[in-house]
Amino acid sequence: QPADQPDITRPKLRFVRACRLSAAPLAEKEKAVQTYSWEGADRDTPEQFLAFSKAYLRAARVICRDLIENPDEHTYxxxxxxxxxxxxxxELFLKATLFKANSSTQLSHDIDALFAQFKAAYVGDAYAWHPPFIVEVLGASSESEQLDRMKTHKKEYKQDQALRYPRSRDMQLWQHVVAFSATEFQNELNQLASDVARLESEIFS
Structure with missing residues (x-):
């Protein structure tokens, strides 16, 4: 091959070899994905939702404890x-209990709506619960005013999105006052864990 022409053979060979070398691991990876089975796949739907609920609660407690131990990480x-x-x-715990009750669950991310279904499905002191993240309206003169205020609040502040994203869908910063204390929230998490354990014993045992 003339010296003034680029060597196009070697790069081609290198490219082919790279493809061949990666082909076997890729095939093995695809095979592994196809044969993978979650250990909870055989559980019924309520038990699966319950397992995920407890896993996310554990994650929240780990993060909260880390923020208490490392104040410099205590950020928004x-x-x-x-x-x-x-x-x-x-959210997942409420859905687990509703599936367990075989009720016609209206699935959503709305904690208030899910909790209303929970209270309708589970009546009695044994199921009394005041979960976090429900919206409470103070000072309303009537039930209709309370509902209107709640509807307006949820429209302006989408709780499940505001905790996930720094901005709304129209790329605006969320207009809300943020007050978070890891030490105080740890108490909320401890209470939540206690309530979940109590209700799990009543509903899933």
Whole structure:
């Protein structure tokens, strides 16, 4: 081959060899994915949701404990990550209990709507619960005003999204006051864990 022409053979050979070398591991990886089985796959739907709920609660408690032990990491985004895991735990636990009751569950990310279904499905002191992340309206003069205020609040502040993203879908910063204390939230998480354990014993045993 003339010296003034580039050697196009060697790069081609290198490219082919790279493809061949990566082909076997890729095939093995695809095979592994196809044969993978979650150990909880044989559980019924309520038990699966319960397992995920407890896992997210554990994640929230780990983050919260880490923020207490490392004050320099006590930031807005880390607080949101902690609260989001706790909120998702509540959402999944409510869905687990509703599936367990065989009710016609209206699935959503709305904690208030899910909790209303929970209270309708489980009546009695044994199921009394005041979960975190529900919206409470103070000072309303009537039930209709309370519902209107709640509807407006949820429209302006989408709780499940505000804890996941720094901005809304239209790329605006969330307009809300943020107050998070890892030490105080740890108490909330401890209470949540206690309530979940009590209700799990009543509903899933």
């Amino acid at each position: 985004e880390n607080g949101c990550a902690c609260m989001f895991n706790a909120r998702l735990s509540v």
